[in-house]
């Protein structure tokens with residue numbers, strides 16, 4: 001008498017084999033550029049001379065996207081988006097990005113003295129943008145004295161932690177880690 005062995009159970013991973021791959025930096029940059037070209041959507045963002053305004057958008061592949069309005073003289077302060085990659089583009093006005101061209105240790109420090117030459121500055125007039133990798137430390141500013149700026153941003157994975165830094169000369173200090181629930 002022969003005994004047949006039981007049929008193997010279907011692999012639990014087989015049901016996820018068709019799910020879309022995570023969006024890349026290039027996918028996010030492509031998305032923010034397309035949104036920035038949508039004049040009607042850009043014009044729908046409420047603007048407030050007293051502070052930044054936000055509208056959340058659905059990004060590609062489950063990413064998080066935002067339309068942001070920047071009154072003259074506003075900025076983010078130094079921060080990074082922890083493990084998320086991202087992209088942003090200016091849709092109206094002009095933004096400036098100050099960034100660090102250095103790979104910083106991600107955890108286990110409170111202050112860090114930067115070497116000379118790690119600062120990078122980019123002017124981003126309407127239509128200009130960039131993508132960035134994980135742990136990209138930057139600040140974004142609207143330095144115009146009189147003109148609002150509007151930009152489109154996307155991040156993946158969504159709802160990243162935001163690590164905020166203060167800066168004094170070449171010394172960067174970790175001030176706080178914001179979790180998404182703090183600013184939603």
Ligand SMILES: [Fe+2]
Nearest residue numbers: 079080081138
């Ligand atoms: Fe940022």
